[in-house]
Amino acid sequence: MFSSIALRPPRGRRIAIAALALISSSARADDFSGLGFLPSTTSSTANGISADGTVVVGYSGLQAYSWTETGGMVGLGFLPGQSFSNAIAASGDGSVVVGYSEFSGISFGRRAFRWTQAGGMVSLGTLTGSHDYSAAHAVNADGSVVVGISGQTFVGQQAFRWTQAGGMLALGFLPGKNSSAAVGVSGDGNTVVGGSRTGEGADWVAFRWTQGTGMTSLGFLSGGSTSLGQAISSDGQVIVGWSSSTGSSQQAFRWTQGGGMTGLGFLDGGNQSVALATNANGSVIVGYGNTASTPNEAFRWTAASGMIGIKDMAVAAGLSMTGWQLTFARGVSGDGNVMVGDGIDPSGKNEAWIYRLSAPGSGGPGFTTVSNVAQSFASLQGLSESAHGIVNAGLGTLAEIGLHHSCGGTCFNLYSVGSLEKSASFDDPALIGTAGVTTTLARRFSVGATIGVGYHHDKLQQGGHDEQRSVSGGLHAAYAPDRGINVITAGYATRMWSEIDRGYLNGTTPVTSHGETDGWGIGGLVRLGFAARLTPTLRVMPFADYEATRIHYDGWTETSGPFPASFGTIDDVLHRSRVGLEGRYYFAPASYLWSTAAWGHRFDDNTAAIGGQLVGLFPLSIAGSPTTRDWAETTAGVNLAVSSTVSASASVGARFDEHTSTVTAVRAGLKAQF
Numbered sequence: 001m002f003s004s005i006a007l008r009p010p011r012g013r014r015i016a017i018a019a020l021a022l023i024s025s026s027a028r029a030d031d032f033s034g035l036g037f038l039p040s041t042t043s044s045t046a047n048g049i050s051a052d053g054t055v056v057v058g059y060s061g062l063q064a065y066s067w068t069e070t071g072g073m074v075g076l077g078f079l080p081g082q083s084f085s086n087a088i089a090a091s092g093d094g095s096v097v098v099g100y101s102e103f104s105g106i107s108f109g110r111r112a113f114r115w116t117q118a119g120g121m122v123s124l125g126t127l128t129g130s131h132d133y134s135a136a137h138a139v140n141a142d143g144s145v146v147v148g149i150s151g152q153t154f155v156g157q158q159a160f161r162w163t164q165a166g167g168m169l170a171l172g173f174l175p176g177k178n179s180s181a182a183v184g185v186s187g188d189g190n191t192v193v194g195g196s197r198t199g200e201g202a203d204w205v206a207f208r209w210t211q212g213t214g215m216t217s218l219g220f221l222s223g224g225s226t227s228l229g230q231a232i233s234s235d236g237q238v239i240v241g242w243s244s245s246t247g248s249s250q251q252a253f254r255w256t257q258g259g260g261m262t263g264l265g266f267l268d269g270g271n272q273s274v275a276l277a278t279n280a281n282g283s284v285i286v287g288y289g290n291t292a293s294t295p296n297e298a299f300r301w302t303a304a305s306g307m308i309g310i311k312d313m314a315v316a317a318g319l320s321m322t323g324w325q326l327t328f329a330r331g332v333s334g335d336g337n338v339m340v341g342d343g344i345d346p347s348g349k350n351e352a353w354i355y356r357l358s359a360p361g362s363g364g365p366g367f368t369t370v371s372n373v374a375q376s377f378a379s380l381q382g383l384s385e386s387a388h389g390i391v392n393a394g395l396g397t398l399a400e401i402g403l404h405h406s407c408g409g410t411c412f413n414l415y416s417v418g419s420l421e422k423s424a425s426f427d428d429p430a431l432i433g434t435a436g437v438t439t440t441l442a443r444r445f446s447v448g449a450t451i452g453v454g455y456h457h458d459k460l461q462q463g464g465h466d467e468q469r470s471v472s473g474g475l476h477a478a479y480a481p482d483r484g485i486n487v488i489t490a491g492y493a494t495r496m497w498s499e500i501d502r503g504y505l506n507g508t509t510p511v512t513s514h515g516e517t518d519g520w521g522i523g524g525l526v527r528l529g530f531a532a533r534l535t536p537t538l539r540v541m542p543f544a545d546y547e548a549t550r551i552h553y554d555g556w557t558e559t560s561g562p563f564p565a566s567f568g569t570i571d572d573v574l575h576r577s578r579v580g581l582e583g584r585y586y587f588a589p590a591s592y593l594w595s596t597a598a599w600g601h602r603f604d605d606n607t608a609a610i611g612g613q614l615v616g617l618f619p620l621s622i623a624g625s626p627t628t629r630d631w632a633e634t635t636a637g638v639n640l641a642v643s644s645t646v647s648a649s650a651s652v653g654a655r656f657d658e659h660t661s662t663v664t665a666v667r668a669g670l671k672a673q674f
Contacts (some may be wrong), residue, residue, distance in 0.1 A: 001271070005583035024485055030317040030486050031509060034345050035067050035352040038075050046330055046340040046352035048089040051141065051187075051234065051280060053333030053380075056340050058086035058352055064099055064115075066090070067352075069510060076115050085113070089138045092187070092234075092334070096143025099471075100135035111218035112136035112148050124162050126150045127170050134160070134168075137194075138185045141234060145189030146272065147182035157181060159194055159209070163284050171209050171283075174217055183241075187280070195228040195239070204228040206241055206255075206276075217257050221245035221263045227253070229614030230287075231277045234334060238282025240275035252287055252301070264301050267291045267309055273299070284336030284535070286310075289614025298329035298341050310339060310355060316357075322346065324645075326353065337403060364581035370620075373563065376504035377610045378624045379460040380567070384608040385458055386430075386468060387551040388574045391492055391523040393417055393432055394452070394472050395547060397667070399527055401438060402449060402478030404594075404639050404649050405671040410439040415450070415669045430456035432472070439618040444481040450474045454494075462504025462510040470496045486541060494521045498553065506562045519553035519570070529582070546577045547651040557615070564615045572608035577601050578633075590641035595634070600655070602629045631657035643672040 024621025029174045038045045041061030049056050056067040058496040064076040064087035078085045081103035087099040095116060101123075102110035112124040126134045127150040134150040144163060152171075159171040159182035171208040173180045174196035184192040195204035196215065203226035206218040215501065218239065220227045223246030230241040244261055252275035266273050269292025276287040281463030285301040291309070298310040323346025331340045337357040397415050405413050412638040415434045436450030454470040460649040472494035479487045496519050501512040529543030550573045558564035580598025587593065613619040637651025649669040 011482065020021065030314065030358050031356040032314050032318060032319050032321070033334070033354060035340075035354060037061070037349075037351070038063055038065055038073055043350040044073070044340045044352040046354070047087060048277070049331035049333055049338060049340045049354075050090045050094035051092040051334035052094070053335070053338035054572075056092050056331070056339075056354060057090045057094075057095075057097050057099070058330075059086040059099075060352070060634070062576075064097070064101070064121075066094065066097055068094070077121055079111055079113055079121055082109065082111075085121070085190055088136060088535065089114070091139050091143035096139055097247045098136035098139045098146050098148075100148075100304075102133075108588065109133065110135055112146070112150070114146055114162075116143075123360075124168060127160055127168055128159060130155075131158075131441075135161075137181070140185050140189035141187035141275055144433050145185055147192050147194075149181045151179075156199060157198055159192065159196075159215075160433055161185075161189075161192055161209075163189075172215055174205055174207055174215055177205070180215070182209070183229060183230040185506065186236035188236065191236040192240050193229035193232045196240075206243065206513075208239060208255075213475055221253055221261055223247070223250055224251075227256075227261075230275060232281040233278050233282035233283070238278060240278045240282070240285050240287075242274040242287075248272055252285070252289070252307075254278075254282070254285060256282075265307055267297055267299055267307055267385035267480065269293070270297075273307065275301070278327065279332050279336035280334035284332055285525075286332045286339050286341070288328045288341075294325065294327075296327040298326040298339075298343065300329065300332075300339060302336075310341075313357075314355060324353075366570050372505045373565075373614065374460060374620060374622060376464070376502050377565075377612060378625060379464065380500070380502065380610050381607040381622075381625055382458050383466055383468075383500065383553065384459065384551055384570050384572050386466075387496060387519065387553070388549050389430070390432070390456060390468070390494060391473075391521040391549040391551065392468055392576075393430070393454075393665070394474055394492040394494065395432075395490050395523050395525040397432070397452075397477040397551075397659060398448075398450065398474050398573065399434065399488050399525060399545075400493065400651070400667065400669070401450070402446065402476050402488045402490070403480055404612075404637075405438060405647070405669060407673045408440055409444075409673055410437065410674045411671050412437055412450075413450075413669060413671045415452075415667065416668045417665060430454070432470075432668055434472070434474075436474075439504075445477075445479045447477045448475070450476075460501075460503050461615075462505060462512075463505030464501050465502040466498055468496055468498045470494045481531065482534055482539065483531050486527075486531055486543070488525070488527040488545075490525040491522075492523045492525075495519075496521060496551075496553075500556075500601070502558065502561075502565070512559055512591045513558040513564045515556045515558040515567070516552050517556035517567075519551060521549060521551040523547065523549035537586045539586075541584075542580070542583045543582060544577065544579045547575070549574050549576075563617075565612045565620075566615060567610065567612035570608050570610070573604070575603040577603070580633075588641065590647065591639060593636075593638050594651075595636040596653075597634050598632070600631045600633060602627070605629065628657045631655050645664050647671045 023066040034656040044060035048057040049273040064085035085101040097115040112134040136148040146162040148612040156179040159180040177196040180196040192209040206229040221243040224244035227243035245251045252273040273289030326343040383653035430453035434450040434452030438448035456468040474492040476490040529541045531541040553570040557566040578600045582596045584594045611621040633655040635653035641648040
């Protein structure tokens with residue numbers, strides 16, 4: 001007999017939530033972490049981040065990568081025949097990545113690429129003529145416009161703008177120049193920034209390009225003679241980069257149409273700075289500069305704060321930065337609160353990093369939405385479903401003992417059942433072990449009792465999980481002759497203790513709040529069957545059963561996380577039935593193979609409701625979710641007579657339905673008569 005431990009509400013359920021407001025936490029905290037490396041590599045660089053702050057791109061070792069909080073660092077591969085790739089920028093949601101790929105160290109084979117999940121890495125080619133290399137430096141918000149450079153080795157290069165419809169188009173040069181590079185593009189793809197110069201090694205002059213104006217110079221800071229535009233705000237109104245100035249070969253600048261080019265100054269004790277990226281409206285700028293003690297130090301600039309070292313910000317926020325040197329900040333999210341770059345980590349390796357701020361009103365760390373909280377509440381419906389599954393598995397064990405482990409006198413039995421629910425997003429194991437005694441009161445009529453312990457683990461959304469431990473006991477009575485009517489009844493009770501880490505988003509960061517509760521479960525089962533011998537070695541038995549289970553969890557209050565909650569009690573009743581057919585093949589006296597096929601039906605439409613309150617904020621109640629009511633299941637097993645007084649059994653079963661993941665259960669049993 002197959003019975004599952006892990007039961008769940010359907011994946012992808014819809015929850016009706018009227019409010020989508022941001023909720024701020026009174027316990028906000030900045031967050032810093034290294035991004036690690038691709039396998040078999042020991043260095044990584046972060047070149048950019050998507051506007052929504054969720055996707056970081058760069059390269060590790062010799063390969064371009066894309067990084068997300070949930071997926072980590074994933075290599076993007078290479079163009080055919082090449083061995084090095086570098087991801088430079090990502091679209092607003094990170095679905096499009098651009099950069100270049102080359103045969104390592106040979107620039108004339110370099111090609112600009114555009115990468116998507118569906119299409120992989122695709123070469124954008126080069127401008128027509130004698131150009132033998134290209135590289136993509138930026139992409140607009142929706143990924144439809146790519147800008148960069150195309151050129152001829154040792155001769156010169158020209159800025160390009162690429163679209164799917166028009167391909168790669170040359171943007172020309174500033175007057176009197178013969179070389180140019182496009183480095184940034186606005187969100188709509190209509191404004192391009194970069195630099196133009198006269199040949200290799202000459203001074204750059206920052207430019208702004210539009211279809212209507214062509215390429216126009218941005219000039220220089222006071223006393224300067226060279227400049228380069230590095231990035232542009234999504235709205236196209238602010239350009240950042242660097243320019244030489246009086247007393248400095250490089251000073252970060254911020255340019256607007258009305259105000260022109262303004263120097264951003266330097267870090268304390270420094271005399272050089274470079275702006276590399278800006279947020280959506282140009283109010284936050286990141287880059288690097290020197291200090292009195294370091295040649296390169298990552299910075300963040302706003303009009304209110306001026307230029308501040310990012311490591312200094314982290315230390316002031318209470319983060320442990322021991323051993324870290326943050327050398328470059330190369331990307332910033334649209335809201336200005338997520339920054340990426342690279343530096344030297346505590347082990348001395350060059351490593352990409354990400355820093356998330358907790359600025360009020362940002363929607364970053366320290367903020368969540370009602371919708372996301374509701375989803376995290378709803379995920380706890382899996383707690384009650386798994387508790388029902390624990391009782392269901394215990395009843396199934398009692399039924400299997402009654403069917404396969406009765407004996408002529410008194411028997412001692414050991415039984416274990418392991419279950420695994422596995423799908424693309426779940427891998428939830430459970431294990432129950434029991435020991436018991438069965439005694440035969442009359443021919444083929446037996447009664448028995450068991451005690452057991454169990455463990456169950458559920459993965460919840462956004463990195464959350466729960467662990468349930470149980471102590472159980474059960475009674476059964478079985479009338480199981482080889483022919484005729486078979487009747488099995490069973491009752492089961494369990495005490496459960498659960499530790500729950502509820503997962504949800506704090507801004508863009510998955511976090512958990514921890515809680516503990518205990519509860520109980522009870523259940524009963526009645527099974528009727530009719531056994532018939534078709535041949536001396538083959539027996540079949542159609543059967544039907546009915547089962548009712550009830551579970552109860554006490555309320556609990558979480559003790560950690562930025563948005564802890566208190567929850568009310570969970571009390572839920574579930575009714576199920578099955579009809580099926582069992583077959584046995586005897587290959588030796590008291591030894592046989594057996595299998596079942598059955599259809600199961602759940603009488604209850606919804607999972608348990610979850611009610612609670614965010615501590616210090618507001619109450620929230622989530623109705624039970626519709627769940628699958630019908631399923632098919634199959635089991636195959638063997639019962640082997642080891643001796644006249646000892647027998648062993650093993651079985652494996654699986655449950656299938658149209659919507660949820662497959663659940664597999666494995667049982668093993670041992671009976672000894674004394």
